[in-house]
Amino acid sequence: xxxxxxxxxxxxxxxxxxxxxxxxxxxxxxxxxxxxxxxxxxxxxxxxxxxxxxxxxxxxxxxxxxxxxxxxxxxxxxxxxxxxxxxxxxxxxxxxxxxxxxxxxxxxxxxxxxxxxxxxxxxxxxxxxxxxxxxxxxxxxxxxxxxxxxxxxxxxxxxxxxxxxxxxxxxxxxxxxxxxxxxxxxxxxxxxxxxxxxxxxxxxxxxxxxxxxxxxxxxxxxxxxxxxxxxxxxxxxxxxxxxxxxxxxxxxxxxxxxxxxxxxxxxxxxxxxxxxxxxxxxxxxxxxxxxxxxxxxxxxxxxxxxxxxx
Numbered sequence: 001x002x003x004x005x006x007x008x009x010x011x012x013x014x015x016x017x018x019x020x021x022x023x024x025x026x027x028x029x030x031x032x033x034x035x036x037x038x039x040x041x042x043x044x045x046x047x048x049x050x051x052x053x054x055x056x057x058x059x060x061x062x063x064x065x066x067x068x069x070x071x072x073x074x075x076x077x078x079x080x081x082x083x084x085x086x087x088x089x090x091x092x093x094x095x096x097x098x099x100x101x102x103x104x105x106x107x108x109x110x111x112x113x114x115x116x117x118x119x120x121x122x123x124x125x126x127x128x129x130x131x132x133x134x135x136x137x138x139x140x141x142x143x144x145x146x147x148x149x150x151x152x153x154x155x156x157x158x159x160x161x162x163x164x165x166x167x168x169x170x171x172x173x174x175x176x177x178x179x180x181x182x183x184x185x186x187x188x189x190x191x192x193x194x195x196x197x198x199x200x201x202x203x204x205x206x207x208x209x210x211x212x213x214x215x216x217x218x219x220x221x222x223x224x225x226x227x228x229x230x231x232x233x234x235x236x237x238x239x240x241x242x243x244x245x246x247x248x249x250x251x252x253x254x255x256x257x258x259x260x261x262x263x264x265x266x267x268x269x270x271x272x273x274x275x276x277x278x279x280x281x282x283x284x285x286x287x288x289x290x291x292x293x294x295x296x297x298x299x300x301x302x303x304x305x306x307x308x309x310x
Contacts, residue, residue, distance in 0.1 A: 006070075007032075007036075018033055018055070044058070045058060071114045075115045078100065082100070083123065083126055085100075089131065091137040091140055133176050135196045139169060142166060146165070148201070151191075151196045151200075152198040153191060164182050166180040173244075178196075229265055230266045230287065233260070234261065235258075235259070248264045275297060279301065
């Protein structure tokens with residue numbers, strides 16, 4: 001039935017030959033011909049044309065009712081929407097709830113009964129956060145228009161106005177982020193959207209012409225920071241924490257049923273991050289190389305021991 005519905009939707013767009021449909025749905029031409037017979041018996045007004053340009057098409061004026069989802073298509077959409085309802089703030093606060101109700105109301109009862117038990121046991125985990133991102137909707141619009149912006153940004157160390165050219169907006173670990181070029185930092189940086197208190201559209205800065213940006217990009221590419229290889233053995237809990245990191249989560253592999261290893265190239269500029277990250281994992285991680293990283297983690301642990309010695 002799913003394939004019959006998909007064939008109907010394909011024919012609603014254009015005429016199709018039996019062979020083109022067979023290729024699209026990865027079945028034999030004979031199967032497609034049987035499907036056409038089934039559709040005809042169900043009362044679908046099909047027109048069959050012979051010759052080299054022939055094929056099948058729907059009778060003029062025949063239209064499917066909207067939102068004809070298969071059970072898997074409906075499940076895909078609803079699982080995604082349920083994940084969005086867990087976000088603290090989105091540009092679609094009201095819509096993320098109303099669209100779920102509309103889709104469920106449009107589904108046949110038999111499909112709804114199939115997918116509801118799966119929906120109750122399947123989810124995309126999104127951490128709960130306590131924040132608001134009032135500039136998010138406007139920022140998405142400005143990003144799509146490639147507009148230069150002046151934003152009042154609150155970082156851990158500063159509260160100041162920054163000039164940025166936003167490149168991409170995405171959500172990760174319950175937060176919204178903006179990838180943007182920053183003339184202040186002379187590189188692309190990542191900014192938390194909830195830390196943007198004000199946004200103003202500005203003209204392209206004169207000192208950031210196309211030639212200047214191209215020259216700067218070329219200069220950066222000619223001075224790529226060196227990197228060092230990091231290898232660390234992980235317990236089960238350590239593996240779970242490393243896998244959640246957006247940069248090195250895919251660099252974990254199993255050594256045995258009880259031991260895992262992280263193996264990746266770390267930019268030299270991220271040395272401080274590597275020290276703090278693996279120190280924070282405690283006994284759930286043991287860095288095996290480089291030796292300099294092992295020694296720095298040891299010194300950090302020693303300082304902590306001295307702090308609590310008394």
